[in-house]
Amino acid sequence: MASPIRNIGIIAHVDHGKTTLVDAIFKQAGLFRENQHMADRVMDSNELEREKGITILSKVASCRYKDLKINIVDTPGHADFGGEVERVLSMVDGVLLIVDAQEGPMPQTRFVLKKAFENGLKPIVCINKIDREHARPLWAYDKTIDLFIDLGASEEDLFFPHLYTSGSGGFARVSPDGGEKDMRELFEMIANAVPPPRVEAEGPFLLQVNNLDYSDYLGRMFGGKVLRGEVKVGDRLELSRDGADKKTGFNVTKLWVYEGLALREVESVKAGEIAMLAGLDGVLISDTIAHPDTTAPLAAIKVEPSTLSMSFYANNSPLAGKDGGKFLTIHKIRDRIEKEEAVSVSVKVDSDSSSDSVKVKARGELQLAILIETMRREGYEMQISRPQVIFQRVDGEVHEPYETVTLELPTDAVGDVMEELARRRGDLKDMASQENGTTRLEYSIPTRGLIGFRSAYLTMTRGLGILGSIFDGYGPYKGEVVNRTTGSLIVKDPGKLTRYAYEDIQERGSLFYPVGTDVYGGMIVGACSRDEDMVVNATKEKHATNMRSATSDATSVLDSHREFSLEQALSWLRDDELLEVTPKQLRFRKKILDHSERRVAERRSELPV
Secondary structure (H helix, E strand, O other): OOOOOOEEEEEEOOOOHHHHHHHHHHHHHHHOOOOOOOOOOOOOHHHHHHHOOOOOOOEEEEEEOOOOOEEEEEOOOOOHHHHHHHHHHHHOOOEEEEEEEOOOHHHHHHHHHHHHHHHOEEEEEEEEOOOOOOEEEEEEEHHHHHHHHHHOOOOOOOOOOOEEEEOOOOEEEOOOOOOOOOOOHHHHHHHHHHHOOOOOOOOOOEOOOOOEEEEEOOEEEEEEEEEEOOOEOOOOEEEEEEOOOOEEEEEOOEEEEEEEEEEEEOOEEOOOOOEEEOOOOOOOOEEEEEEEOOOOOOOOOOOOOOEEEEEEOOOOOOOOOOOOOEEHHHHHHHHHHHHHHOOOOOEEEEEOOOOOOEEEEOOOOOOOOHHHHHHHOOOEEEEOOOEEOEEEEEEOOEEEEEEEEEEEHHHHHHHHHHHHHHHOOOOEEEEEEEEOOOEEEEEEEHHHOOHHHHHHHHHHHOOEEEEEEEEEEEEOOOOOOOOOOOOEEEOOOOOEEOHHHHHHHHHOEEEEEEEEEEEOEEEEEEEEEOOOEEEOOOOOOOOOOOOOOOOOOOOOOOOOOOOOHHHHHHHHOOOOOEEEEOOOOOEEEEEEOOHHHHHHHHHHHHHHO
């Protein structure tokens, strides 16, 4: 008897409409009443996901169609969260590949499709957003076939099931000009093209942990797809780990399955279902949960290697603890990051970190920025170093990570962007004009060259540029990449930034904070117009005199200060600087606050070794 369950993952490049399409599936399945208020992108439950409009964490939900239960796993589209994609693909039996009808396949589309093939999964392709202006559904379909061929798909795989969809319009059509007005064709395709779970119905229980959560009342919750047998509340099970001899026994205290957008508590779960269990702490992604003495540990889930590292320090600035921070010590910071490491497959804590810092390895600067932003909202204060690329030594030579970058941008911005990428050691691989008046560029570039590029790219393209990147392996060191061409304006004495000082300093560069901001010695208040650091008096007051001028104060105009996002701030740093992150503020500072000590350290660093 065929299983009444279908487990399907939704994969795509960032912003190709996965989560909106899931909303449409849920509406069609009747998960929401007609008059029920429902937030857009219901699967993006994390506050940061809603703000940034991207999926960060993989999430599971389910719906029903006829006699089938369909478990749907939404995955991130951004390359920095590729580890989440790889984790999810090991617990589904088919994938929906979403391709934007205007953009066609992008770098992350290649990455997720390649991973699906490696896991033996057959994709259903949805050419999405066909109701948008400038949509090119048939062109996007042809480009998807080209991508399948590039990835070595068999001739049979080239006849993949596909539909033309609109998540916002709530329809799936057999042809772009079809008349279907709902998602019924997509449900039918899932029912017919996605195979039942590849599991063993009989035999001792077996599950590999793909999903972790935490409850204040129950402690660690863990789960994945049940690969064999059945489990009941109260059963005795055993945890084992690839590469470790020790096994840990425990009793199952709670069991859940996914029903709609929530977990439903049950007494037993059979093979093929995606379930969550409770009863043991210290469980990690890839752990094997099985009936005692029946199974050797399953191989750990493999993910793309970390390419960036960053050091976290306790906040020791003169303003530490004055912005509402609750967790200030390095011990608290380390505990929080180790919790993140336990639930993420691609965030790693470097065991060689010094006692006063925590060195974290991850896939990209966005992933690190998301972790920092989450922590500051939870009340943590910390200081962060500039992101550093993780080098490797191959046959005595230094090698560094490279990315393949695809850019689609207005043609009038191509010159500036190509000049910037050349400065960042990028090599042009392909260039093509598009029908909609844009140009598509493909580059190979060291990961170092991409640090801070995204924000500059949006400025150069007036916010109209599209950019996607994917890890392309390690290659020879490409030479120095200039991070920035301006020095820092460093505060001389503590106090408040005065209007009088602001007027004077703005002639030397651009400032980062408004008048009245608390500052301290060694803090950076702006960017110098020249490529050198300059100590400035940011707290000086205008001396009172008996000379009056009716217009002197009234006519002086202050330049507006420059605001930074967290990602922009991290990329602006130099190696001798830190970013102070508190729940309310981002502050730049020199690692060594004392001016005389800093000059001594600079002179020592200039001495030949």
